[in-house]
Amino acid sequence: MSGTNRRRITSKELAKLAGVSSATISRAFSPDSRIGSATRDRILAVAREYGYQPNAIARSLNNQRSRLVALVVNAIGNPCEAEEQQLLVHRLQARQLLPIILCCADHSDRLQLMRLASTYQVDHVVIFSDMVSMQDAVDIFHTTKPIIVSFEPLENEDVSNIRIDGAVGAGEIIDKIVGDGKRRFAYLSGTKSSWIDKLRRKWFADALARHGLAFEAEAFGDYSYDSGFKEAVLLLHRSKVDAIICGNDVMAIGARDAARRVLGKNTPGDIAIVGQDGIAMAAWDCNDLTTLSLDHVAFMDAVVEVIERHEAGDEGPHSITLACTPRWGSTA
Amino acid sequence: MSGTNRRRITSKELAKLAGVSSATISRAFSPDSRIGSATRDRILAVAREYGYQPNAIARSLNNQRSRLVALVVNAIGNPCEAEEQQLLVHRLQARQLLPIILCCADHSDRLQLMRLASTYQVDHVVIFSDMVSMQDAVDIFHTTKPIIVSFEPLENEDVSNIRIDGAVGAGEIIDKIVGDGKRRFAYLSGTKSSWIDKLRRKWFADALARHGLAFEAEAFGDYSYDSGFKEAVLLLHRSKVDAIICGNDVMAIGARDAARRVLGKNTPGDIAIVGQDGIAMAAWDCNDLTTLSLDHVAFMDAVVEVIERHEAGDEGPHSITLACTPRWGSTA
DNA sequence: ATCGTTTGTGTAATCGTTTGCACAACGATA
DNA sequence: TATCGTTGTGCAAACGATTACACAAACGAT
Incomplete structure (x- = not known):
């Protein structure tokens, strides 16, 4: 509300303002937790008044889940990848997942970047780049099973993947x-x-x-x-x-x-x-x-489906294959 | 190294392995902190051996700086925005900043999404979408001064911005x-x-x-x-x-x-x-x-320049104006 | 009136770092 | 030798949430 405050209000401060403990504040923001509905309503009202929102970084540290998704791509400028990403990003955001784009021309930079992203404890990794070997991906994100969007006959079948067959x-x-x-x-x-x-x-x-x-x-x-x-x-x-x-x-x-x-x-x-x-x-x-x-919509739907299974705890590995179909134009 | 470990090793565990305290581990990873160079080398070696990297989420919580940058755009699929983003993403990554893309068709979703991103304590916000009012941006990211990439005569001159004049x-x-x-x-x-x-x-x-x-x-x-x-x-x-x-x-x-x-x-x-x-x-x-x-390279250079000034603590507001020039083709 | 269950809330530990403070060891200086 | 910086390290308190556990109040059933 008051736009000028420099620092964000914390749950402890809000707790004092609402006359409850910070634990109760937390409960007011988790949909299914034991809390009186009157208390929740009051807290949410006070929270709105002071512009409080739970700090996702702190929550991630505690939860061990960041709701961040790393997307490793070759080039966003490329129309094909741009179209695919648009579709994927929309689908992720509808699920309250935030995409981090890792896009790099040079290969050693790319690995470095992946290492950096992995320190953010991303919940999922989708690798669109065929410049990244599966082994690199698995090593770097060793706690997060990556999803490889690949055409390659995978040598390591322990990783979820989506293949294209044309x-x-x-x-x-x-x-x-x-x-x-x-x-x-x-x-x-x-x-x-x-x-x-x-x-x-x-x-x-x-x-x-x-x-x-x-x-x-x-x-x-x-x-x-x-x-x-x-x-x-x-x-x-x-x-x-x-x-x-x-x-x-x-x-x-x-x-x-x-x-x-x-x-x-x-x-x-x-x-x-x-x-x-x-x-x-x-x-x-x-x-x-x-x-x-390639049907890009079906393609990105497949990616999201695998992500959802991983979210549900079923890390598979899952494998989906999509077929390419001709589009007939006047050039052939 | 050992790719199969499910959980990531923590600084405390590494401390035990290296025979030091976790504080020293932390210092080994911050370039300018008081630590013996022999100790640092030993720690880095052990860290490499066990695949340790400091947890960026925990660090962000402590530091109050996440090194995340939110980019609010209308559509990545659009070639113009895709080209600009490619340039910007490369520049950010070279500075160890990770971009989170917020891309949304519907307006109320977009605000919701911005609120979500703001809970991640992003260090910078770049708004490419003219569907977002400056007031919304300032309210939602009240601790982070946004950078508006706009053509609009700004009503609130307290915000850094980049304008185009054609x-x-x-x-x-x-x-x-x-x-x-x-x-x-x-x-x-x-x-x-x-x-x-x-x-x-x-x-x-x-x-x-x-x-x-x-x-x-x-x-x-x-x-x-x-x-x-x-x-x-x-x-x-x-x-x-x-x-x-x-x-x-x-x-x-x-x-x-x-x-x-x-x-x-x-x-x-x-x-x-x-x-x-x-x-x-x-x-x-x-x-x-x-x-x-528009010279997209100059454009994105300008965005990065403003970000760098903000990083350096000088939140301005900074204002940069770029001119558009004709490209002569055969259609006019 | 008593017991068991449910409901709502607080206390405190935890997540994995960073960093101010204290302190020991050390070499240099007087 | 006593003193003084300088260095290198550990201790412990943050950072801001979540959640297991404990407990009191409320309720229904005997």
Whole structure:
């Protein structure tokens, strides 16, 4: 109420003001504890008057539960991760869980950051970054079982995880493109080292193999538009491919622009271009991308479901697999 | 080290293991405190062996400083906010500050969420949302002076803030478009109620007035691509404008697509389209948007500068104003 | 009138740090 | 040798909540 007080009032002080003990103050704020309803009402009224709220830090120390959740991500700037995070953050907050974002370009910084977050006794950890090994995650958060959001065949099955399977969807896309007469495929990776990228590539490579085909050319970008553009230019100059499968949607848009602007090729006639992720932007009229799409809502629902089971004390490990499905656009 | 321990070791336990008191453990971890360097080295070695790290929750309780920073935003999914957050999060983490994201669609939820975060004794609060009144922010975080990232003429000058001024840049853009022969302008707002949007509109309206012009038509979207598309279609059907100024870049891309696809109009020949924000995507080849752009790096540097001054004990209030400059693309 | 149960409240220990104060050991100085 | 800083360490009191335990009052049933 009175906005000018510098220091926050404590439960002991409020207790004096309300003529009760600080234990009773605490009880007034915990929904199911033995306390007279008259007392509770009076306390809540006084609390409102003095702007009292229980100190969550002190409570966390006592409870051994902080209601903080660490989210480890590669880049928030990336539209795909941004969309996913938006969904996840809303779901967490609806459950009174507060997300701490750990986002780091450099790998050793990332581990350092995870160590820092672990000292805050976070209740849950969700790892979106494939740059973090499961062992690192388990070691650093040794009291909190992490949830790995991964595509990797997990070597340590003691950790809850959510996997994505795009094999079928990739097959449908390849079938269509091959049906349209294309034969010479290139894969434009997001990174050189990531196993997520390797797995995604494998879905398409396997599908090609069923047609007796293989990738004729490879290139490596960094998931950014600029890298998609630049690598596509190089790629198309050095080989005569007529289809490019890209590591994500943003690179696909870059590749499409490169093909169109620099080399005067149109999609899908001259060249087919395929993205992966299914971000909102892929469906925009100016992009209308064919992409191997993931249902982000279902994805984040799955994350939250695992978190809820962990909250309920059932640490599993739980494993959920989601399938990717094609979004058909005009680029392939 | 030993990854299987369920409970975290405490300073008292480590003290026993190292043959010292827990006070000494604490001192080993604070850089400038009176402690023998031999003792410190020994303690750090033992700590590493047992995987001990001081509990940040307990430390926060004692210190009255949590090193948590609350970021209140409208939507992370929005590319502009996502880009800004990425920059800010990196800067915070480099200073060992952990960001808690508060992101909420509904207004009463948002206040509730801010109250929740305030119980965590956050050291700093940065408010990016123009849906939060300064008074609310000050009341809710009454022990932590918030930093308002706002365009609003602040009524309460007791709060640090960062403002954006686009008057000059908007003038340059309008001059160019009027010079190209356009006379009939529309403004496509991002929201009906936001004063940020009103202020942005005013920059352009004032510039038009200097040419003896005014907005002929208005429309209201929600900062999304779809709303930009839909409102532009309606707008172009009901009035003969030849220039649309949009509340942000994403809506501008939607409006451009609508003009091109639905009405067969090209930019900048048939119609000029202008965005605001200067997100990375605006510069992509497929968009090449003319936009009133903000230097996001300078913007977030400013936020961090204010935070650092607050950390140093100088709560100001500090005020920084940044200017927007045109990015010239092919849409106007 | 008595007993058992339920209800509401207070006391005090606890969560895991930090830090002011006291004090011992030590080398340097007079 | 007596004195004086300086260093390094331990003791114990915070920090602000939660909660097991104890106990008094109220109530219903015999």
